[in-house]
Amino acid sequence: MTALPESPPRPDAELVAAWRAGDQRAATSLVERHAQAVGRYLFSAGARAEDVEDLVQETFIRAFRALEGWRGESALRSWLFTIAGNLLRDDYRRRKGRQFVPIEDRDLAAPSDPEGELAADDAAERLRAGLAELPRLQREVFLMRVQGGEDYAAIAAALGTTPGAARVHYHHAVKRLKECLG
């Protein structure tokens, strides 16, 4: 018996429209599709490990309650990153500064190459510290590009800048992060 071909995933815009029309499952699909990407973004941008999931949840709540603010020309994911970034800034203000928590052992997969893994973790941790020092736009463009896989046009639309400026921010960010990793 041949398996039926899987239907292609519904585009975000279609799910958003379905949710607006009252389809609760559309909201579930959107959250399941983007939650981990938002978690990546938040953690890399400096969120504490124990806060990440709560911040992800809050990001979606704010997003669903402000869906009129999503101008379909930017990718939904980029828009979610923008909301997540704002939430994180609010969180920092409440805490009066940044607090970095080292990556916890429980988060690590069992290493097949312990020395290599340690070196890679060290690089990731230094990168995280470097990201915290970047100007906001450089950090957001870099993370949207590297962790969201977004192109410059989508990033520019989400951040209210131009694709050319987004590219410049990205290159400045990379240059400074290269120095962090030495």
Added chain:
Amino acid sequence: MNDIERTRLADRMPRVALGQDEWTPAELGRVAADADLAAEWRVVQAAARLGDRGAALVDPQRVAVAVTARLDTPVPVSGRSGPRRAWWAVTGLAAAAALFLVVWPAVRGPAGPAPAPAPVAASGALTIDLPELEALDETSLAQVLQGVGPTGTGGTLESTTAPASDLTETELHTLLGEFEEVS
């Protein structure tokens, strides 16, 4: 390797690091052989690894359940909106009273004694923009004007012995005081 090729490889790095694209062995060799590209690739890989840690902290199903449950709950009305509305109402009433005192003598027309020439300041005040009143519907506006006139002057508007512009400063202060007590 020329700049175009270097840019092309650099532009693909995020997608490769995210597993959405792959290097060919030749491309990988070129990236490794170029110091700048190799350093950028290390940055992108470290960022992707960092992101994996973040992703591992999130259970999408659990978040979806929590989000949909919260979306079903009505949003509580902000505690500040009540007092804020009351403040605008008070401001609106006060503005309406002030406007009335300035405008009434002008619209009262020939029923009373010939009005004294309106002071420049008063005629200027006729153009004051009062956005607070725009929010009121016709009934509320009528109530405001009704409330201002008779109670503020201690009788009907027609019974006022002189237009407000004829009052002395002291009388005007007394009148405003009465109005404020009432409102």
